[in-house]
Amino acid sequence: MKRKGASARRTGRRAARTARRPAARPVRPAALPPAVNHPQPEVSVIIPAMNEAATIAAVIAGARGVHPRCEVIVIVNGSADQTADIARSCGANVIVYEQPLGHDVGRSVGAAAAKGAVLLFTDGDLVIPAPQLRPFVTAVSGGADLALNDYSGPVRSRFPHPVVLSKHVLNLLLGRSELKGCSLTAVPHAISRRALDVLGSGLLSRPPLAHAQAVLEGLVVKAVHNVPVGRMNAVRRKRSGSDLLQEAILRDHLDAVAMVLERKGGRAGFGDGIRRREMVR
Numbered sequence: 001m002k003r004k005g006a007s008a009r010r011t012g013r014r015a016a017r018t019a020r021r022p023a024a025r026p027v028r029p030a031a032l033p034p035a036v037n038h039p040q041p042e043v044s045v046i047i048p049a050m051n052e053a054a055t056i057a058a059v060i061a062g063a064r065g066v067h068p069r070c071e072v073i074v075i076v077n078g079s080a081d082q083t084a085d086i087a088r089s090c091g092a093n094v095i096v097y098e099q100p101l102g103h104d105v106g107r108s109v110g111a112a113a114a115k116g117a118v119l120l121f122t123d124g125d126l127v128i129p130a131p132q133l134r135p136f137v138t139a140v141s142g143g144a145d146l147a148l149n150d151y152s153g154p155v156r157s158r159f160p161h162p163v164v165l166s167k168h169v170l171n172l173l174l175g176r177s178e179l180k181g182c183s184l185t186a187v188p189h190a191i192s193r194r195a196l197d198v199l200g201s202g203l204l205s206r207p208p209l210a211h212a213q214a215v216l217e218g219l220v221v222k223a224v225h226n227v228p229v230g231r232m233n234a235v236r237r238k239r240s241g242s243d244l245l246q247e248a249i250l251r252d253h254l255d256a257v258a259m260v261l262e263r264k265g266g267r268a269g270f271g272d273g274i275r276r277r278e279m280v281r
Contacts (some may be wrong), residue, residue: 045072071116
């Protein structure tokens with residue numbers, strides 16, 4: 001039978017040890033990027049948006065984490081929801097147009113307003129965390145003029161998508177077949193201030209032409225990081241069974257090919273290879 005005195009002494013020692021233990025330090029939450037644009041930004045993040053109230057706050061949060069000196073520019077066009085109000089509450093510079101601007105015109109508007117040495121482009125419906133965006137900024141800061149998404153689209157289909165095929169053909173004619181289907185058509189991507197000066201903000205609304213012009217002018221163009229946007233993009237309803245966006249992108253690629261042929265000649269610099277035309281009657 002245990003003596004009551006011994007039990008009391010053990011209980012007292014346990015209580016004393018517990019009292020001497022230091023209190024657990026409170027865990028500090030991770031520092032969040034400031035919800036305000038830097039007055040002298042190194043990086044300008046340009047985000048066109050139309051009716052993206054459900055995602056715009058998360059998109060801006062990811063954008064703010066790319067650099068300590070960052071500004072976020074949101075071009076809200078043709079929206080009927082609270083996209084603009086939410087973007088303002090997140091500290092972004094919001095440029096509003098009541099009517100839709102047309103595909104990729106927001107890129108030109110945002111680029112014209114940007115102050116940074118690096119311009120990073122993404123979309124208001126693509127929630128991409130900062131670590132997946134930083135490689136594009138790093139590449140431009142390291143000397144690239146165009147830092148492309150290393151994403152060529154679905155290439156294993158028996159019948160390639162016409163836009164995917166067009167991007168591959170354009171790079172082939174430009175002598176940059178190693179880029180495969182990578183181009184300014186896909187976000188995210190970043191460009192340097194030098195590229196903006198050479199291309200002009202207006203040409204950025206027609207990405208295939210801007211891409212072709214950049215290569216023809218000798219700018220440094222690299223595919224730097226893969227973000228699989230094909231799985232992230234929402235499927236949009238087509239009007240009357242036609243895909244107007246696809247048609248616009250294909251027209252831009254045709255115009256880009258015409259630009260290349262005008263600069264490099266009718267065969268874009270390619271020879272006949274082993275073809276013997278003198279044998280044809």
